[in-house]
Amino acid sequence: MKFHKEGYTSLAITVLVILIANAIADYYDAPGVIKWIIYILSAFLFITIVQFFRSPTKQIVVQEGTILCPADGKVVVIEETEENEYFHDRRLQVSIFMSPINVHVNRNPISGIVSYFKYHPGKFLVAWHPKSSTDNERTTVVVKNANGVEVLFRQIAGALARRIVWYVKENDHVTQGSEFGFIKFGSRVDLFLPLGTQIDVNIGDKVVGGKTIIGKL
Template identity: 55%
Template sequence: MFHKEGQKIILISFLLTAGVALAAHFYVETELLRILLQVAALIFLVLILQFFRNPRRLVNPVFDQILSPVDGKVVVIEEVEEKEYFKDRRLQVSIFMSPINVHVTRYPISGVVTYSKYHPGKYLVAWHPKSSEENERTTVVIRTPKFGEVMYRQIAGALARRIVNYAEEGDQVNQGEDAGFIKFGSRVDLLLPLNSQIAVQLKQKAKGAKTCIAHLPDSMDES
């Protein structure tokens, strides 16, 4: 299953791959070079298909857990001053996506979207400390029944030049549903209430709509 954001690129990639393969077959006389060109075109197509894959993730929504919005590696867990919306201290968990990760963004929790804003900006490498505030990004806040308001940011990296965000203010969203897409390597930040119990560790691999990032105090013991 492939993401709808990749449909145009996948089609173009199929045509390019077919064109290179046919051109090599008819116009390249050296057998080794012909094979190399055809293999290279096929590898290019496989990489494009792999990048835009959208595996189905079935979720039974829970209101006392924040699930990872993306596939990737946890690179930041720290208390920060959130300056855009809350203007107070929050727990930040950042997940870095390499080009080989699934790049679908999924809603980390169910609720109502109370804030959704796009910010143009720079294209610093996604793990740069200032990328959260200076890079191109979108900020989304969801009001939840138990956590209060939870924020996540899609952040462009050095290669990611297009962020797709489906969240609109007033939307009722469900945990695990498709929330957008970031093309090529990038990062997502979660900004959570200070009483959140972080359930992941630095360098841990997270899986979108599967890995619990944080939960309310004692909620894991009650479940």
Template identity: 55%
Template sequence: MFHKEGHKIILITFIFIIASFLLVDNFIEIGWLRILILVALLAFLILILQFFRNPKRHTSLNSKQVVSPVDGKVVVIEEVFEKEYFKEKRLQVSVFMSPINVHVTRYPISGNVIFSKYHPGKYLVAWHPKASEENERTTVVVENETYGKVLYRQIAGALAKRIVNYAKLNDKALQGEDSGFIKFGSRVDLYLPLDTNIKVQLNQKVRGGESVIAEV
């Protein structure tokens, strides 16, 4: 199953691959070179298909827990001052996605979308300390009665040139449901209450919609 954000790119890739196969077959006579080009084209197709895959995830709905919004590796767990929305200290948990990870963004909790804003910006590498404030990004805040307010921020990386955010103000968010997509390598930051119980460790690999990041 492939994400809808990739349908157009996958179609264009298939057309490009077929055209390239025909050109190679008709105009390149050197055997080893033909094989090398065909293998490279096949590898490119597999990479595109893998990037836009959208595997079904089984989220155990729990209003006391925050699940990971994306697949990837936990690269930051620290207390920070969140400047945009809370304007106070929060626990930040950041998950970095490589180009081979699933890039679907999912709602970390169920509740009401009370804030959603897009920011144009730079394309620093996703793990850069200033990426959270200077890169292209979207900020979304979801609130429920049990957990309170959770902010998650999609951040573009050096390769990611487009962030897709489906979360609109006053939407009803369902934990684990698709809330967006980031194309080609990036990261997502979570900002949680200071008294939250973090359930992950640095460098731990997590799965979007399934891995529990924190709980009340």
């Protein structure tokens, strides 16, 4: 288990706040009950930050023809829908909601070349809102595999997620299971797959990024 690099600043700020709060309590000789409340809150805050930015070490097995889960969380959408940003046609959408207790590392679902990338500023609706996929702050990534099949996936900010981080750009070669980004706090990842794609998960399933197979192309 590692601590993700995106959490360094948050951890430093948390430690500073804890030190200041405890120093003030000691300096003014706060009553014992107040000190214990501060100690407990400090421990809770520290543990929350550490668990949120944890980054488990995973042995990724690259499997051509499969779609690897891009994030930890729960499957909340499996439906045919219109994709109007890049494909402009009907696609099969699979959406994964990440709660604040999930690992928030985002991984490439397939290997290939990044044929499209765009960042969209936007709103911060709750991640499960139907319009979050089109109205919220988000990134759109399209990867084309060796067979010319393209898969589109989006990082979508939620009501708490106020920072999306990405590590890819157009024409990059990416490997299935490698990190393509990180979203801070509750958020969502959408996949848009060709119609006819075999889907191996169901709505409500808990999935693991880099481990669960979403389906087969």
